[in-house]
Amino acid sequence: MTKILFSDKLDNCVERWKKAGFSVIGPVQRNNISTYAAVERAAELDLGLILTERSIKELFFPQSEPMLQYTIKKDSIETKDFLPPSGQRIIFGARPCDASGMAIDDPLFGWDYKDEYWFQRRNESVIVTIACTQSDDFCMCTSLKLAPDSTKGSDILLRPLENKRGWLVEEITDRGRDAFKAIADIVQESADTAAPLAVVEKKFDLDRSVAWLQNPENFESRFWKEISMRCIGCASCTFLCPTCHCFDIQDEGDTYSGMRRKNWDSCSFALFTMHTSGHNPRSTQSARWRQRIMHKFNYFPGKFSVNSCSGCGRCSRQCPVDMGITETLQEISKLSQ
Amino acid sequence: MSIEEQYRTRAKELLAGGAVKMVIGYGKGTTGERRRPIFITSPDEVERLVLDEACITNLSGYLVSEGLLSDEKRVAVFLRPEGVRAVNILAAESQLDSDQLVIFGFDVVGNEIKALKGIHVEEFADVIESLKESAPGVAKELLLEKIESMSPQERFSYWQGEFAKCIKCYACRQACPMCYCRRCIVDSNQPQWVNTSSHSLGNFEWNIVRAFHLSGRCVECGNCDRACPVNIPLRLINHRMAEEVLGTFDHFAGTSKTQEPVLASFKKDDSETFIL
Ligand code: SF4
Ligand code: SF4
Ligand code: SF4
Ligand code: SF4
Ligand code: SF4
Numbered sequence: 001m002t003k004i005l006f007s008d009k010l011d012n013c014v015e016r017w018k019k020a021g022f023s024v025i026g027p028v029q030r031n032n033i034s035t036y037a038a039v040e041r042a043a044e045l046d047l048g049l050i051l052t053e054r055s056i057k058e059l060f061f062p063q064s065e066p067m068l069q070y071t072i073k074k075d076s077i078e079t080k081d082f083l084p085p086s087g088q089r090i091i092f093g094a095r096p097c098d099a100s101g102m103a104i105d106d107p108l109f110g111w112d113y114k115d116e117y118w119f120q121r122r123n124e125s126v127i128v129t130i131a132c133t134q135s136d137d138f139c140m141c142t143s144l145k146l147a148p149d150s151t152k153g154s155d156i157l158l159r160p161l162e163n164k165r166g167w168l169v170e171e172i173t174d175r176g177r178d179a180f181k182a183i184a185d186i187v188q189e190s191a192d193t194a195a196p197l198a199v200v201e202k203k204f205d206l207d208r209s210v211a212w213l214q215n216p217e218n219f220e221s222r223f224w225k226e227i228s229m230r231c232i233g234c235a236s237c238t239f240l241c242p243t244c245h246c247f248d249i250q251d252e253g254d255t256y257s258g259m260r261r262k263n264w265d266s267c268s269f270a271l272f273t274m275h276t277s278g279h280n281p282r283s284t285q286s287a288r289w290r291q292r293i294m295h296k297f298n299y300f301p302g303k304f305s306v307n308s309c310s311g312c313g314r315c316s317r318q319c320p321v322d323m324g325i326t327e328t329l330q331e332i333s334k335l336s337q
Numbered sequence: 338m339s340i341e342e343q344y345r346t347r348a349k350e351l352l353a354g355g356a357v358k359m360v361i362g363y364g365k366g367t368t369g370e371r372r373r374p375i376f377i378t379s380p381d382e383v384e385r386l387v388l389d390e391a392c393i394t395n396l397s398g399y400l401v402s403e404g405l406l407s408d409e410k411r412v413a414v415f416l417r418p419e420g421v422r423a424v425n426i427l428a429a430e431s432q433l434d435s436d437q438l439v440i441f442g443f444d445v446v447g448n449e450i451k452a453l454k455g456i457h458v459e460e461f462a463d464v465i466e467s468l469k470e471s472a473p474g475v476a477k478e479l480l481l482e483k484i485e486s487m488s489p490q491e492r493f494s495y496w497q498g499e500f501a502k503c504i505k506c507y508a509c510r511q512a513c514p515m516c517y518c519r520r521c522i523v524d525s526n527q528p529q530w531v532n533t534s535s536h537s538l539g540n541f542e543w544n545i546v547r548a549f550h551l552s553g554r555c556v557e558c559g560n561c562d563r564a565c566p567v568n569i570p571l572r573l574i575n576h577r578m579a580e581e582v583l584g585t586f587d588h589f590a591g592t593s594k595t596q597e598p599v600l601a602s603f604k605k606d607d608s609e610t611f612i613l
Contacts, residue, residue: 053568063504063535064536248533252529263534320511320560323373
C-alpha cells in the first residue's frame with residue numbers, strides 16, 4: 001500500500017492549503033501563454049501540459065523587481081529598501097526539470113553574497129513536482145543525467161497513476177512533509193500503481209562534450225562561428241531558461257529620486273559586455289554563444305560541481321532560428337569522437 | 338525538376354563559378370515541420386538546401402550582418418516577396434547595395450511552392466505591386482476584427498494584457514530585418530530614452546517605440562510575431578500601422594530600392610507645423 005492523492009480531491013487540498021495560509025501556484029494557460037500563476041481553484045490548473053512555455057524561475061527571480069527607492073533632498077537622503085512580499089506558497093505541478101533548475105541555481109545565489117530576494121522566496125516555497133509521463137522532441141533531462149522523475153529541487157514528488165485517477169505521493173523533504181500534513185486525511189492508502197514514465201532518449205554524451213569544452217584549445221575553434229551563424233542574438237533562450245540567472249541593476253528616475261531595480265540580463269545581448277569605452281570583449285555573436293555554452297557546462301560546474309542546465313529544452317523549443325543547447329552539445333559530442 | 342532542385346542546381350553553379358561567395362537559404366530543422374536558416378559556401382553542400390511550404394522565415398535580416406557585404410562580393414539569398422520588399426527598404430535606407438545580391442525568389446501559395454522569376458530586386462516590381470492591391474493575410478484575421486470593434490478603453494486593456502507578458506527579450510527586434518540599428522534606442526543610456534525594466538511602463542514604451550519605428554517600413558513578414566516567446570500578436574500592431582501609412586500617405590513599404598522612406602522624408606510645404 002502506498003500514499004495516493006486522488007485528483008478529484010485536489011480542490012479540497014487547494015482549499016485546505018489556502019486555509020493553512022499558503023498561496024497555491026501552478027501551471028495555467030492564461031492570455032495565450034502557459035505559465036505558472038496563482039490559482040483559487042484546482043480547476044484553473046492545467047496539469048496536462050508537457051511543460052509551461054515560461055519557466056518556474058519567474059516565481060523566484062522575476063524579470064524586474066524593485067530593490068530600493070531613493071530621494072535626495074537638499075540636506076538629506078532618504079532610501080527605502082524593498083524585499084519581496086512575504087508569504088508561504090505551494091507550487092503544485094512543477095516539472096522535474098524546472099524544480100531541478102531551482103536547486104541548480106541555489107549555490108550561485110548563495111555563493112559570496114546571499115541573495116535575499118532569491119532565498120526569501122526559496123524558503124517560503126514548497127515545490128510539489130509531478131513526474132512526466134509524456135515528453136516532446138525537445139525534452140532532454142536524461143542527457144543531463146536527470147530523469148522524468150528526478151526529485152532534485154522538489155519537496156514532494158507525485159507519480160501519475162496508471163488509472164489516471166491521481167498521483168502516488170513521495171515525500172522528499174521535511175518542508176514537503178509539513179505542507180502535506182494539512183491534507184493528511186485527504187491522502188489515502190491504496191494499491192494503485194504508477195503509470196510508466198515518459199521515455200526521453202539521450203541526445204548526446206554529456207561527459208564527452210564537457211571534456212571537449214574543458215580543452216583550452218577548443219576555445220578558438222572554428223566550430224563556434226559555424227554553429228552560431230544563424231543566431232540572431234535575442235534573449236529568449238536565456239529568459240525562458242530556468243537556470244539562466246544573469247541580472248542587471250538599473251536606477252530609474254533622475255538624480256533626485258528614483259527606483260533601483262534588478263532586471264534580467266542576457267549574455268546573448270551585445271550590450272551585455274560592452275565597455276563604456278565602446279570596446280566589447282565579446283564582439284561577435286559566436287563569442288556570446290560560446291560564453292553561454294562554456295558558462296553552463298564548464299565554468300559553472302567548475303565552481304559549483306553541477307551543470308547549469310536541467311534539460312528542459314525550452315532554449316531549443318522556442319528559438320526563432322531553431323538553434324539551442326541540444327544541437328550544440330550534439331555537434332560537440334560528435335567532434336570529440 | 339522541382340523548384341527545390343532547380344534552385345540547388347543554380348546555387349551549385351553560382352558557388353562553383355565563384356559568382357557568389359555564399360547562399361543563404363533554408364535547411365532541415367530539428368523536427369519535421371521546422372526549417373532553419375543555413376549558409377552555404379561550397380558547391381558540395383547545396384544538397385542541404387530545402388525549399389518547401391515550411392520555409393517562412395524572412396532571411397533578409399542576415400544580409401546586414403556586420404561585414405558580410407563589405408568585401409563587395411556577391412551573396413545569394415532565398416526570399417519571398419516580403420523579403421524582396423525588405424531588401425528594397427534596406428537599399429533605400431543605404432544599408433546595402435542590392436546589386437550585390439542574387440535573389441532566389443519564391444512564394445508559398447496555399448501549400449504550393451511557386452518560383453518567382455528574377456535575380457535583382459527591380460525584376461520583382463510587378464509581384465510587389467500586386468501585393469499592394471491584394472490585402473495581406475493578416476487583414477482577414479478574426480482577432481484583428483475583434484480588436485477593431487473594441488472601444489478605445491477595451492482596446493487599451495487588451496494591449497495592456499498582452500504587453501504585460503513581454504519579457505523584453507528583444508527577439509522581435511532581433512528577428513526583424515528593419516531593426517538593424519547598431520545601437521537601438523532602448524540600448525542607449527545617455528540619456529536613457531526608454532526604461533530598461535520590463536515593468537508595465539517599460540513594456541508599453543518598448544512596444545510603442547518599435548511600432549513607430551516600423552511604421553511605413555514593416556513588410557509584414559511575420560518574423561517578429563513568430564519570434565516572440567510569449568505569443569504577443571505583434572503582427573496586428575504592425576499591420577495596423579501599415580494600413581495607416583498606406584491610407585494617409587499612399588505608401589506601401591518596399592516597392593523599390595529608391596522609394597523615399599516615409600519616416601525620413603520631409604517637404605518644405607508640409608501642412609504640419611511639427612514633425613512627429
Ligand atoms: S540561440 Fe536562438 S533564442 Fe538564443 S539568442 Fe540565438 S536566436 Fe535567440
Ligand atoms: S539551457 Fe536550455 S535545456 Fe538547459 S535548462 Fe536552460 S532552457 Fe532548459
Ligand atoms: S516588424 Fe515584424 S513583420 Fe514587420 S518587417 Fe519587422 S519582423 Fe517583419
Ligand atoms: S526599435 Fe527602433 S531603434 Fe530599435 S532597432 Fe528597431 S528601428 Fe532601431
Ligand atoms: S519578442 Fe515579445 S517578449 Fe520579447 S521583447 Fe518583443 S514583444 Fe517582448
